[in-house]
Amino acid sequence: MDLLRFATAGSVDDGKSTLIGRLLYDSKSIFEDQLESVEAASKARGTEYTDLALLTDGLRAEREQGITIDVAYRYFATPRRKFIIADTPGHQQYTRNMVTGASTADLAIILVDARKGMTEQSRRHATIASLLRVPHLVLAVNKMDLVGWDEAVFNDIYEEFSQFASKLDVPDLTAIPLSALLGDNVVDRSVNMPWYDGASLMHHLEHVHIASDRNLQDVRFPVQYVIRPMRNDVHDYRGFAGQVASGILKVGDEVMALPSGMTSKIAAIDGPSGPLETAQPPQSVTVRLEDEIDVSRGDILCRVGNHPEPTQDVDATICWMDAEPLVVGKKYGILHTTRMARAMVKDIAYELDVNTLHRDPDATQLGLNSLGRIKLRVTSPLLVDDYADNRATGSFILIDESANRTVGAGVIRHS
Amino acid sequence: MTSQNTLSQLDALEAEAIHIVREVVAQMERPALLFSGGKDSIVLLHIALKAFAPARLPMPVVHIDTGHNFPEVLDYRDRIVEQYDLQLVVGSVQAAIDKGTVREEPNGSRNRIQTPVLLETIESNRFDACMGGARRDEEKARAKERVFSFRDEFGQWDPRNQRPELWSLYNGRVHQGESIRVFPLSNWTELDIWDYVASREIEVPSIYLAHERDVFHRGGMWMAANEFCQPREDEMIERRTVRYRTVGDATLTAAVLSDADTVDKIIAETAATRLTERGATRGDDRVSEAAMEDRKKEGYF
Numbered sequence: 197m198d199l200l201r202f203a204t205a206g207s208v209d210d211g212k213s214t215l216i217g218r219l220l221y222d223s224k225s226i227f228e229d230q231l232e233s234v235e236a237a238s239k240a241r242g243t244e245y246t247d248l249a250l251l252t253d254g255l256r257a258e259r260e261q262g263i264t265i266d267v268a269y270r271y272f273a274t275p276r277r278k279f280i281i282a283d284t285p286g287h288q289q290y291t292r293n294m295v296t297g298a299s300t301a302d303l304a305i306i307l308v309d310a311r312k313g314m315t316e317q318s319r320r321h322a323t324i325a326s327l328l329r330v331p332h333l334v335l336a337v338n339k340m341d342l343v344g345w346d347e348a349v350f351n352d353i354y355e356e357f358s359q360f361a362s363k364l365d366v367p368d369l370t371a372i373p374l375s376a377l378l379g380d381n382v383v384d385r386s387v388n389m390p391w392y393d394g395a396s397l398m399h400h401l402e403h404v405h406i407a408s409d410r411n412l413q414d415v416r417f418p419v420q421y422v423i424r425p426m427r428n429d430v431h432d433y434r435g436f437a438g439q440v441a442s443g444i445l446k447v448g449d450e451v452m453a454l455p456s457g458m459t460s461k462i463a464a465i466d467g468p469s470g471p472l473e474t475a476q477p478p479q480s481v482t483v484r485l486e487d488e489i490d491v492s493r494g495d496i497l498c499r500v501g502n503h504p505e506p507t508q509d510v511d512a513t514i515c516w517m518d519a520e521p522l523v524v525g526k527k528y529g530i531l532h533t534t535r536m537a538r539a540m541v542k543d544i545a546y547e548l549d550v551n552t553l554h555r556d557p558d559a560t561q562l563g564l565n566s567l568g569r570i571k572l573r574v575t576s577p578l579l580v581d582d583y584a585d586n587r588a589t590g591s592f593i594l595i596d597e598s599a600n601r602t603v604g605a606g607v608i609r610h611s
Numbered sequence: 612m613t614s615q616n617t618l619s620q621l622d623a624l625e626a627e628a629i630h631i632v633r634e635v636v637a638q639m640e641r642p643a644l645l646f647s648g649g650k651d652s653i654v655l656l657h658i659a660l661k662a663f664a665p666a667r668l669p670m671p672v673v674h675i676d677t678g679h680n681f682p683e684v685l686d687y688r689d690r691i692v693e694q695y696d697l698q699l700v701v702g703s704v705q706a707a708i709d710k711g712t713v714r715e716e717p718n719g720s721r722n723r724i725q726t727p728v729l730l731e732t733i734e735s736n737r738f739d740a741c742m743g744g745a746r747r748d749e750e751k752a753r754a755k756e757r758v759f760s761f762r763d764e765f766g767q768w769d770p771r772n773q774r775p776e777l778w779s780l781y782n783g784r785v786h787q788g789e790s791i792r793v794f795p796l797s798n799w800t801e802l803d804i805w806d807y808v809a810s811r812e813i814e815v816p817s818i819y820l821a822h823e824r825d826v827f828h829r830g831g832m833w834m835a836a837n838e839f840c841q842p843r844e845d846e847m848i849e850r851r852t853v854r855y856r857t858v859g860d861a862t863l864t865a866a867v868l869s870d871a872d873t874v875d876k877i878i879a880e881t882a883a884t885r886l887t888e889r890g891a892t893r894g895d896d897r898v899s900e901a902a903m904e905d906r907k908k909e910g911y912f
């Protein structure tokens with residue numbers, strides 16, 4: 197059984213909570229006491245049917261306002277896969293939440309109300325999913341029951357969405373007509389839409405091929421921590437602990453440590469249950485080298501002929517997540533892989549309108565929930581790859597140095 | 612495992628948790644690991660030991676001792692501390708009651724008054740990070756909590772003002788007096804925990820496995836009759852085969868009727884069960900729909 201992480205996006209009332217509630221319910225991931233408490237809460241609010249949407253509304257403030265305000269994580273499993281849902285709400289702070297959910301997702305579901313068709317929000321969801329390089333996209337056309345299960349309605353929306361997506365970088369798009377409320381095409385194929393010959397949503401989630409989404413070519417091993425037991429029985433042990441970001445490490449392989457540029461061979465790889473011959477993403481291991489070379493937290497082990505570029509000038513698309521805007525000249529803390537440094541904003545090249553993809557080169561600041569292309573100058577070289585090649589070495593966060601808040605998420609454009 | 616295959620879900624969850632634990636130690640000055648002897652904290656401890664092997668665990672383990680313990684659990688704790696040569700810090704609720712810093716609640720439960728004792732233990736040891744075994748699937752309010760969850764200088768959690776958390780980049784920066792609670796097992800479910808216990812052959816306290824015990828029925832739950840908890844007039848003691856799904860305050864934690872006397876049988880039962888573990892056995896979360904959220908805001912784990 198493997199693990200699939202997906203994000204769900206939709207405008208308010210498109211039926212996202214109902215859909216998630218149904219996935220949980222139909223995969224028997226909802227327990228009796230949860231269901232009872234939702235039934236009781238539905239009754240107390242005077243709703244006549246059991247509102248499955250209540251299952252996913254966590255915090256009291258949200259229950260009171262009837263909206264979801266923060267990313268919430270849900271879990272369910274079928275005999276084939278375990279699933280982690282990042283449920284990203286559609287109300288305020290939308291972009292910030294969806295960027296967060298999409299950053300770790302293998303797949304994103306974009307929900308559209310069949311009666312309304314594509315909206316500005318749907319375009320925004322597609323843009324963010326593409327920017328964050330979510331490998332698989334599902335266009336879920338919901339509430340088909342309210343348009344008489346009409347094939348033409350579905351086709352028009354699919355067509356319009358595909359046209360927009362063709363301007364973006366969307367590697368894999370699947371469209372599914374469904375009714376979250378009635379369950380059509382959620383787990384079982386709908387009898388009301390015989391014209392649709394694709395898979396149900398659940399079937400697609402269970403079978404979409406994710407193994408090849410990982411980068412197994414470029415060896416990148418950011419060192420998190422150096423293990424030195426300093427005990428007699430393991431006196432000379434010196435291991436570099438980290439999580440494989442990409443590529444395959446093998447005992448005996450020659451590796452280079454950056455930024456020093458020194459090389460050595462892998463003497464051993466210690467995994468959580470003992471020694472390993474190879475390690476691949478996302479395994480957490482400890483690497484021992486044949487020679488005593490200087491390696492510390494923030495360094496990266498890679499191959500001699502294939503390594504990230506050390507640079508102090510970083511070009512990136514940033515999603516701004518803080519009420520205080522990003523301005524040119526301001527300094528922030530930057531966390532990139534396991535390296536912490538300081539960065540100054542040199543330039544805002546443009547602000548991106550996520551709905552129209554229009555670029556505004558006159559922007560002088562980026563406010564909460566806006567996206568833009570910026571240039572940073574970093575105090576010490578970062579070891580970067582293009583985000584398109586490597587999610588781990590191509591991403592960073594910016595931190596407000598006085599308040600310590602995480603204020604921005606960056607995707608490196610290195611070409 | 613070939614290069615074509617993805618990791619199994621357990622291996623992937625383990626890898627993620629090890630990464631998080633290492634970030635804590637690399638980023639924070641004075642981290643600690645909260646250890647209750649419950650199955651989640653046992654799994655967390657094993658992961659933390661693996662993360663730094665063959666070195667010792669580079670942080671103390673902290674037990675907030677309510678004084679209402681199952682003897683089997685205390686016994687287990689002490690054996691583990693000895694086996695792995697751990698540094699144990701105990702925050703005692705009884706000592707705090709004796710000193711007068713907290714007051715016993717009328718219903719005898721020490722769950723709520725654990726919180727000030729935990730906060731005091733964090734403060735007096737100047738811990739800037741406390742790792743715990745809580746999971747997001749346990750409860751609705753937890754579903755939105757970050758892996759690195761910021762606490763202000765009063766130990767409070769502000770659900771409306773959490774730090775965004777992206778990729779596997781964790782922001783552990785704090786000012787003096789503030790701290791981070793860290794939940795490396797956020798993405799695990801109860802079933803994942805048991806699968807892990809089975810596949811890694813981890814020992815758990817015996818009360819998790821089915822055994823005979825004197826119990827009585829109260830409020831739809833099976834309570835053990837012991838020094839902390841006695842039946843009322845109308846409640847009858849019966850000898851039943853039970854096991855525990857969580858180990859909390861012994862006055863509050865209920866047992867479930869079960870014949871599962873091995874971890875494999877527990878897994879089979881858990882896969883089929885229709886009640887969440889907190890709902891089935893924790894009297895403290897039942898008080899109101901938002902009970903957990905209120906306790907977390909105050910600084911509860």
Ligand SMILES: Nc1nc2c(ncn2[C@@H]2O[C@H](COP(=O)(O)OP(=O)(O)O)[C@@H](O)[C@H]2O)c(=O)[nH]1
Pocket residue numbers: 206207208209210211212213214215249338339340341342374375376377378
């Ligand atoms: N007829 C119909 N109604 C739906 C469907 N999905 C959701 N709804 C209703 O649409 C409303 C909004 O759904 P909800 O799940 O709360 O939307 P969210 O804001 O996207 O989470 C609720 O009244 C749902 O019952 C559907 O497939 N068909």
